[in-house]
Amino acid sequence: MSRPLPPFGSLRLRFMLAIGLWVSLGILGIWFTATQVFSRHIEESYHEELEVHVRELARLTEIGPDGVPMLSRPLSDPRYEVPLSGFYWQVSIPDRTTLKSESMTRGELDQRVAHSPDIAHVVEDGPTGPAITYGMIEEGPAGEEVHIVIATDQSELDNAIASFTRELTVWLVALAGLLLATGLAIISFGLRPLNRLGIAINRLRGGSASRLEGSYPAEITPLVSDLNAYIAQTSALVERGKVQAGNLAHSLRTPLAVVTDEAERLSENSQCADSARVLLEQSERMQQQIDYQLARARSAAMAKLPGSMSVLPTLARPILQAMTRLHPDIRFTAPTNAGEISLPVDPVVLSELLSILLDNAGKWAREEVQLSYTRDPAGAVTITIADDGPGMTEEQIARACDIGTRFDPATPGSGLGLAIAREICADLGCEFELTSKEGGLVARLTFANNGGK
Ligand SMILES: Nc1ncnc2c1ncn2[C@@H]1O[C@H](COP(=O)(O)OP(=O)(O)O)[C@@H](O)[C@H]1O
Ligand SMILES: [Mg+2]
Incomplete structure (x- = not known):
């Protein structure tokens, strides 16, 4: 660079x-x-x-x-x-x-x-x-x-x-x-x-400051003020762009629902069943795009707001409870003596990320899903979510994060989860890695040391 x-x-x-x-x-x-x-x-x-x-x-x-x-x-x-x-x-x-x-x-x-x-x-x-x-x-x-x-x-x-x-x-x-x-x-x-x-x-x-802080000598102050003005202007532009993208997505929802409705009615008529199927397929793709863009806009806006802090395991507890209700046959486990780990990221966005990965693990696990987290001596935090399900092939892992990709049509879903997870990771600045071994799929999130405890 x-x-x-x-x-x-x-x-x-x-x-x-x-x-x-x-x-x-x-x-x-x-x-x-x-x-x-x-x-x-x-x-x-x-x-x-x-x-x-x-x-x-x-x-x-x-x-x-x-x-x-x-x-x-x-x-x-x-x-x-x-x-x-x-x-x-x-x-x-x-x-x-x-x-x-x-x-x-x-x-x-x-x-x-x-x-x-x-x-x-x-x-x-x-x-x-x-x-x-x-x-x-x-x-x-x-x-x-x-x-x-x-x-x-x-x-x-x-x-x-x-x-x-x-x-x-x-x-x-x-x-x-x-x-x-x-x-x-x-x-x-x-x-x-x-x-x-x-x-x-x-x-x-x-991300720990939103403008250039501190006082500077007279020769540098104008440069710093100009830069701050430029940063504020750019942030405002980006902010407006996100709001507009959100508004656009919201405003498309109702007409799309009407189109889907109409297509479903048409599909009952055997003469235009084929066209209706195309309309329904396309509407579904539009719906996916809208959901994806909305999730993206939300995480991009909040992921690294200055001063945010997420603390494990406090953050994970309610998610694990919800997952137990959603997948009653699966045992969700989390470390009991790993101590507290805090990360300088927005808790709502991190919760969404963990929910996506735990939900996937819960859907495909046979019996157990393990959540674990560690901080290495250099201060990097790793969160892993491992299940004991069928896992994925190398080739599937390579495509799993594309929008709408699903390998198991029998299990309900939208094909958006991993795509959104990858976007959130990019916004949070963490590394996202999927590996599959015989015992199931392992999703690993690595946060480099950036100020947490
Ligand atoms: N833990 C997992 N074990 C096995 N396959 C998985 C797992 N997580 C995701 N997948 C595969 O990746 C696909 C994409 O996942 P995702 O983007 O979350 O979409 P969805 O869950 O809506 O199907 C899933 O359809 C599934 O085939
Ligand atoms: Mg999913």
Whole structure:
């Protein structure tokens, strides 16, 4: 019954995709700009700090009387004293002498980096891999050029940036997860009225409500009101149709009785006996149709009115008493300790159904008719009516529910009982099954679980 969904046919899926896309784009954008801005910021402050070191080194450098440079005290950053720590300094006077930090146990820094009184920096090969090298020239007391150079491993800066990026990524992934989770929660909250609407429609279809109930958000209310108006209009139409069918059937009864009467009188006249027989046959068929349609209209109108309830065995007791009077030779039995079972169907319609089946069983049974009912763990109720009569063949069972079908002309009847029984079952939404075994016919009614107790 349900049609295949178009692509992205679920609202939830659409919202989820939109939120997923939006969150991913947003988070990626934030990640990209934040890493750019912060890397630059880290880089700038790193350079600033190292330039402070260069100036400190310049300030501490003194040229001794022999023209040899020396430091008045060590640099304040202890890393310049740890061998191969990645932090190195060098003070040199070209063609004369070079003073190095204790950390620089090997290699030499390129003094050409220092080529002006302003601090410049380049990436060079250092003692422990690529190094950012800062340099400046200062003038010694004798007018000589003193090259002040400081180098730090490039990996120091790279590590600082990498560790920041790692931390940022973890936080942003957590944020994305949080945003998606709240998005899901918002979608579920937003779609709740639609779920309620689905439940209301199910109740409507199950017959436990005659309109869509509940209050809905402003966006859905017009739809619900329109649907309710449409349902009311359709129900009224169906109702009117049923009443009209009933009226039509009733209004045909009297003329038909007159025609039958007339045909019976004609049949006494031997000249038109044949025509009279045809008229009588046809009138009988019309009578059957009328009775059938009336029974149908009645059960269709009442079968599943909201709020109806039938309770077994209370409902079955008077029917069984009537059947005992109708078929005095037959023993009708019902379970005595099966407990109470209630079904959400109209008691009058269910009584009519049971009467039809019990009457048939009573007509054809030899001695006994058994009525029984059970509720299975899933809540489905089964009612069985079994007799010990001749039963029917497979082929007879297949045709038994057709209007006017009778296999035993000796027993009185109209051939409508099973046809009406099948219609009532369709109206009640229960499964109807006839089976025949050697011991007689078994009629089984199965009501799926739909709210009874
Ligand atoms: N319990 C039964 N045992 C044997 N035959 C049955 C039984 N119930 C129905 N039938 C057969 O099915 C036919 C149709 O039944 P139904 O529609 O109730 O019509 P009616 O009872 O008016 O004859 C009956 O004429 C009968 O031949
Ligand atoms: Mg019958």
